[in-house]
Amino acid sequence: MWTTGRVVERIGWNDKLFTLKIDAQIAPFIPGQFIKLSQIRDGKRVARAYSLVNSPDCDYLEVLAVAVDDGQLSPDLHALKLGDEIEVSTKAAGFMVLDEVPVVTDRPQDIWFLATGTAVGPFISMMRDRALWQRFEHIVLVYGVRYQADLAYLEELQEFVQSNGAQFKLVLSITRESHELGLDCRIPEGIRSGEIEAQAGVEISPQASQVMICGNPDMVEEAKIALQDRDLVKNLRRAPGQITVEKYW
Numbered sequence: 001m002w003t004t005g006r007v008v009e010r011i012g013w014n015d016k017l018f019t020l021k022i023d024a025q026i027a028p029f030i031p032g033q034f035i036k037l038s039q040i041r042d043g044k045r046v047a048r049a050y051s052l053v054n055s056p057d058c059d060y061l062e063v064l065a066v067a068v069d070d071g072q073l074s075p076d077l078h079a080l081k082l083g084d085e086i087e088v089s090t091k092a093a094g095f096m097v098l099d100e101v102p103v104v105t106d107r108p109q110d111i112w113f114l115a116t117g118t119a120v121g122p123f124i125s126m127m128r129d130r131a132l133w134q135r136f137e138h139i140v141l142v143y144g145v146r147y148q149a150d151l152a153y154l155e156e157l158q159e160f161v162q163s164n165g166a167q168f169k170l171v172l173s174i175t176r177e178s179h180e181l182g183l184d185c186r187i188p189e190g191i192r193s194g195e196i197e198a199q200a201g202v203e204i205s206p207q208a209s210q211v212m213i214c215g216n217p218d219m220v221e222e223a224k225i226a227l228q229d230r231d232l233v234k235n236l237r238r239a240p241g242q243i244t245v246e247k248y249w
Contacts, residue, residue, distance in 0.1 A: 002038065005088040007080050008060055014149040017118070018078055019053070022061045022088060029056055029092035030099060031125040031132075036089040037063070039076060045087075048073045051121040051214075052092060053153075055128035061088065064121040064152055094246070096122055098132065101210050102240035110138040110208055114187050114223055116215030117145060122246075123214070124153055127160060133167065136210075140169040140200045144187045144219070146176040169200040187215075188222035192229075206231050212244045220245050 005024030012018050026035065029052060038047035048071075054062035067078035080086060101111070111132075113123040120143050126132050132139065145151055151172065160168050172182035173190060183195055190196035197203055204211070204227070211227055213220050224234065224243055233241035 001090045002087045003090050005061065005086050007082055007084045007086065010080065010082065013152045016067045016078070017064075017150060017152060018067070019062060019064050019152065020077065020080060020086075021054075022063070022086060023059075024061055024088040025090075026061065026088060027091045030097045031055060031129045032097040032122040033092035033094040034122070035061065035063070035092050037073065037077060038087040038089075039073065040087075046072050047087075047089075051094075051096075051119075051125070053121040053124050053128075055125060058128075064118045066118055094122075096212065096214060096244070096246040098126060098135070100235070100237075101212070101244055102235060102242075108137040108208065109135075109210060110140065110202055111136045112202075112204065112209060112211040113139070113141045114211060114213045114215070114219075115141070115143050116187065116219050117150065118152070119215040120152065123212070124156070127168075133164065136167075138167060138169060138200075138202050139164075140171065140202055142171040142173065142187055142190070142196055142200075144173040144175065144215070146174070148174050148177060148179050148181065150174075151181075169202055171196055171199045186222075187219055188226045191223060191226040204230060204232070206233075206242055210235075210242055210244070212246075214246045 005022040008023045009021035034049045034051045036047045036049050038045050050063040067074045161170050213223050232243050235241040235244045
C-alpha cells in the first residue's frame with residue numbers, strides 16, 4: 001500500500017548524492033529496514049527501495065540516495081524540492097536489522113558495520129537508536145567511498161566519535177584521491193592487510209565480533225570471503241554466525 005509523502009527538507013551532499021526528509025505516515029519500523037518510493041509514469045508505477053536513515057522515533061522519514069543518470073526513479077527524486085510530493089510505501093521491510101544478529105551473553109561483543117556509498121544509511125539509523133549502544137562494547141563503522149565529497153553525514157559521524165568516547169570507532173577509506181581522513185584501501189583489502197583493525201584499534205575475531213556488511217555486491221562478497229578466511233561464518237537463522245550481509249542493489 002502507498003501513502004503520499006511531502007518533502008520537508010533536502011540536503012545535497014554533492015551534485016549527485018542527496019538526502020530527502022519526507023513527511024509521511026508509515027507503520028512502525030526497525031532500524032536498518034527500507035521503504036519504497038515511487039511515482040506513476042505513463043500509467044505505470046515505478047518504485048525503488050531506499051533504506052531509512054532516521055530512527056524509529058523521528059517524526060519524518062529520511063533517505064540517502066544518489067542520482068543515477070540512466071536511473072528510472074533517482075533523477076526525479078533528485079529534482080524534488082521542498083513541498084513536492086512522492087509516493088511512499090506504508091510498511092518498511094528488510095532483514096538488515098539487529099534483531100537478526102545473534103545475542104551473546106557470556107562475553108563482551110563488538111559490532112562492525114562495513115558500508116560503501118549510500119549503504120551507510122541503515123547503519124546510521126541503527127546508530128541513532130540507543131538500543132545499539134546498550135548492547136555492544138565497541139561499535140565500529142567502516143565507511144568506504146571513492147572521493148571525499150562522497151561522504152554523507154560526516155559531521156554527525158564525527159560527533160558520534162566525540163560523544164561516545166572509546167565505544168565508537170570511525171574508519172573512513174577514500175580510494176581515489178589523497179586525503180587526511182583515514183585509509184585509502186578498499187574494505188576487503190583493508191580486512192586482509194589488517195589496516196582497518198589497526199585504524200580502529202579493535203580486533204576482528206569469531207569470539208568477540210559481529211559484522212554487518214551493506215554496499216555494492218563486489219564489496220559485500222569480497223569482504224565476506226576475507227572474514228571467512230578469519231574463521232567468521234555467515235549468520236543464518238538455523239545456524240547463527242558472525243557475518244550478516246545485504247546487497248544494496
